Amino acid sequence: MSHPPSTIGILGLGLIGSRIAEIYRSAGCTVHVWSRTPRSIAGFLPSPREVASASDIIQLFVLNGASLLDAIRDMAPVLTPRHLIVNSATVPLADTLSAASLVRATGAAFLDAPFTGSRDAAAAGQLVYYLGGSDEAIARARPLLEISSKEIMPFGAIGDATVLKLATNMVSAATLQVLAEAFALTAAAGVAPEKLRTALEGNANCSGLIRMKSASILSQDFTPHFSLKNMLKDARFAQDLAVLHHLDLPVHRTATQCMDALDQSGHGEKDFSVLAKKYL
Helix, strand or coil: CCCCCCEEEEECCCCCHHHHHHHHHHCCCEEEEECCCCCCCCCECCCHHHHHHHCCEEEECCCCHHHHHHHHHHHHHHCCCCCEEEECCCCCHHHHHHHHHHHHCCCCEEEECCEECCHHHHHCCCEEEEEECCHHHHHHHHHHHHHHEEEEEECCCCCHHHHHHHHHHHHHHHHHHHHHHHHHHHHHCCCCHHHHHHHHHCCCCCCHHHHHHHHHHHHCCCCCCCEHHHHHHHHHHHHHHHHHCCCCCHHHHHHHHHHHHHHHHHHCCCEHHHHHHHHC
């Protein structure tokens, strides 16, 4: 197995990026970091450009496509063929492709690398990465990504991983919406909601997501592992892609509308299991 790079850059220090930076430090890497909000922490540099100047591989966990493109434009003057840009932010497909084009114009390499996994998975180095890009870029990134993941799944060309990440989040959002409705129906019919969790354990539809979010719903603990605002953001990206391809996705549209209503009510920073709040 090849060794991970000794010096890396992290752009974006939210729930995931901050934890991944710590994982890399714990593995012995020198980590340079940046976020829009200045931090008094080790390795913080004042701009993406300065992070790129100090690092060969830069991994991004920024909020959205505009932030991704802004960071790449800031780095562009110092990017060279020695650089590999690993985008782990979930953004619209068009922004992934634009970012890749901007990076390749500098001679640097680009890897489409969204992930699945929440706050605790990041802290434990248990993310699952979906990769789109060249074999060379994947081989170069793999020793680093192995530190923060339990699985790495190559899926072909740049952009393919982004589409798959949006599609999998569609399933997660819809699952949580119907799970919230199922708890509401159970309680309304006079059955203890805890019994629904027990029934689901023996059902073929049970999953890690259902187990984890059932516990959040029953305890009414909506501490963010993956925030509602981020799930809503990704849902909107998927809806835009559906419109582009002339697809009607009624289940996804309904889940998106429910998330939007909660976000408008001030619950965006909570875990997306807060979808159950209006039923509790």
